[in-house]
Amino acid sequence: MDIYLSPKQLELRADVRAFLDAEYPPERILQMEKDEEYPDDFYRECAKRGWTALPVPTQHGGSGGSVLDLCVFVEEVGKTSISLSTLYITGTIFGSHALDICGSAEQAERYLPAIVSGEKRFALAMSEPGAGSDFAGMETRAERVDEGWRIDGVKGPISGAERAEVIITAARTASYPGRSRHKGISLFLVDNRGSEPTDGLSFHPLSYAAMRALMVNEVHYEGVVVPDSAMLGPVDQGWSNLARLMDPERLANAAQTIGVAQAAIDAGVAYATTREQYGQPISRYQAVSHPLAEAEAEVAAARLLVYAAAHKRDLEGPCPKEASMAKMLANNVAARATSAALQCAGARGYERDSHFMRRVLEVRGCELGGGTSQIQRNIIARFMGMG
Ligand SMILES: Cc1cc2nc3c(=O)[nH]c(=O)nc-3n(C[C@H](O)[C@H](O)[C@H](O)COP(=O)(O)OP(=O)(O)OC[C@H]3O[C@@H](n4cnc5c(N)ncnc54)[C@H](O)[C@@H]3O)c2cc1C
Numbered sequence: 001m002d003i004y005l006s007p008k009q010l011e012l013r014a015d016v017r018a019f020l021d022a023e024y025p026p027e028r029i030l031q032m033e034k035d036e037e038y039p040d041d042f043y044r045e046c047a048k049r050g051w052t053a054l055p056v057p058t059q060h061g062g063s064g065g066s067v068l069d070l071c072v073f074v075e076e077v078g079k080t081s082i083s084l085s086t087l088y089i090t091g092t093i094f095g096s097h098a099l100d101i102c103g104s105a106e107q108a109e110r111y112l113p114a115i116v117s118g119e120k121r122f123a124l125a126m127s128e129p130g131a132g133s134d135f136a137g138m139e140t141r142a143e144r145v146d147e148g149w150r151i152d153g154v155k156g157p158i159s160g161a162e163r164a165e166v167i168i169t170a171a172r173t174a175s176y177p178g179r180s181r182h183k184g185i186s187l188f189l190v191d192n193r194g195s196e197p198t199d200g201l202s203f204h205p206l207s208y209a210a211m212r213a214l215m216v217n218e219v220h221y222e223g224v225v226v227p228d229s230a231m232l233g234p235v236d237q238g239w240s241n242l243a244r245l246m247d248p249e250r251l252a253n254a255a256q257t258i259g260v261a262q263a264a265i266d267a268g269v270a271y272a273t274t275r276e277q278y279g280q281p282i283s284r285y286q287a288v289s290h291p292l293a294e295a296e297a298e299v300a301a302a303r304l305l306v307y308a309a310a311h312k313r314d315l316e317g318p319c320p321k322e323a324s325m326a327k328m329l330a331n332n333v334a335a336r337a338t339s340a341a342l343q344c345a346g347a348r349g350y351e352r353d354s355h356f357m358r359r360v361l362e363v364r365g366c367e368l369g370g371g372t373s374q375i376q377r378n379i380i381a382r383f384m385g386m387g
Contacts, residue, residue: 004307009072016076019045020084029081030353032213038163039213042084043091047118051088055096055248060112062096067248068310071255075303078259082362083213085256086369087121089249090160095122097248098168098187102233102241107189111166123164124249125155125190125219126242133375135170136181136239140221142171142188148227149173151188151200156218159369162203163215167192170238171221185238189230190221200224210361243320246370247313250323253370254306254330257363261299261334264359268292268341271348288344295337302326302333321383328376331367338363 005013023045032039046052055070056062065073070093077085095115099108114120131137140153151171161167167190174184191198204218233241269292272283282288309322342349342356349356367373381387 004068004304004311005072009069012069013072013076015049016051016073017079019049020077020080024080024084026355030355030358032081033083033210033358034212034353036212036215038215039084039087040163043087043121044118046088046092047116052092052118053116055093056112056116057096057100060108061116062112066310066314067251068307068314070248071251071306071310074252075255075259075262075306078256079263080259081213082256082260082366083211085252085259086159086211086214086366089252089256090123091115091121091164093248093252094124094168094245095120095166098122098124098232098241098245101244102187102237106229107232111189114165120165121160121163123158123161123167124245125158125161125167125169127157128153128155129218133372136185138170138172138185140169140171142173142186145225147225148230149188149225151190151221151224151226153221154218155221156204157206157208157216158219159211159216160214161192161217161219162205165191165193167201167219168232169221170242174236182239184236185242186235187232187238187241188226189232190224190226191230198224198226208365210358211365244318247319247323249370250327250376251306251310251313253366254302254323254326255310257330257334257366258299258303258306260359260362260366261295261302261330261337264334264338264341264356265292265295265299267355267359268295268344271341272344275346282344291340292344295333295340298333299337302330306330321380324371324376324379324383327370328373328380331363331373334363335360335367 053062054065058064074085092115126135128138142149142151169188169190170185172184173186176183200222201224202220206216208216272288273281275282306326309326312319312322338359342360345356
């Protein structure tokens, strides 16, 4: 099932696995989620081991990894924890791809080497309490002032926002009616923390059922003033640039859920082959083994679709239909796989600190982020000429 992977990618996968097995055993993941302990040391290690350099072009000190490389990486991390893989996706992939898509030379020089060194993590603030799927309905505004732009509004839920050094913020800079609402949206690189924290920025943690270590926030902008140089891409062109950023986001999201799904299946098999009822391991009952067998096949198929879509993105550029297909299928297959694994663990799977339950909830979170499965189906249908 590794037909798409090079020896280098297989080596990357083995290195990541060895590191996570040594440093993030299951009991540590549990504690981290319980204590809502933001995994700073994971990110530091990623920088030390050259993994934050993966999505950054070589001319800026990165290793110029492909989208497929990134998928291999986050799939492996996702097997251990979605908080860790999502931190990596938001921290490095969003920032480096956004700068690649629409950043100026000066912005690239300022931020990309800092992604490589691990000094700057990114977050992406598109959603708002009143504008989730219908993100063009956003109300956050940026208005011209003498010093640059003044941003007011509320964004959320935003993954890892509080601990990010840079928040890519989508705000309305011009108003258009009805179906043209997507026009007039601009992107800003809002610096957070550092020696001069941005005035007017505040963070309100959202209490989610899983991914608690990641810190998902609502972000409030009250008169946040940024200079002209903070605008990412041309004014009013944010929508099309975000659309281009969605391919890597959705593919990485899909890959990490494949990782969770595989971990759930493996844990389900381990449990079913050791748990005995009626005098024999429950894995002997087809009612237990077949759902896991079916999940194994579905996950293998979804993985190939994710890799194929990533490969297409690397070779040919934008692939919104394939990215949406990969995300929808991977998320749905992972939901079935994690649920099958939970079922085979019986009441143990339902315990508060159960990894089986954690994985079910993690997949649900991934399905919501980056556009729900319904929204992915809308996109796929549109590319098929329907609607
Ligand atoms: C853990 C987590 C992390 C997140 N991180 C980020 C982040 O870092 N940055 C960011 O910008 N956002 C983030 N989000 C927000 C995420 O992108 C939104 O939750 C998502 O887009 C859905 O929006 P909503 O929750 O407002 O649901 P709504 O848009 O209110 O939708 C509610 C339901 O209606 C369905 N629905 C809505 N419209 C349609 C339609 N036209 N056709 C069919 N069905 C429809 C949806 O599929 C959903 O099932 C995160 C969300 C979660 C859960």
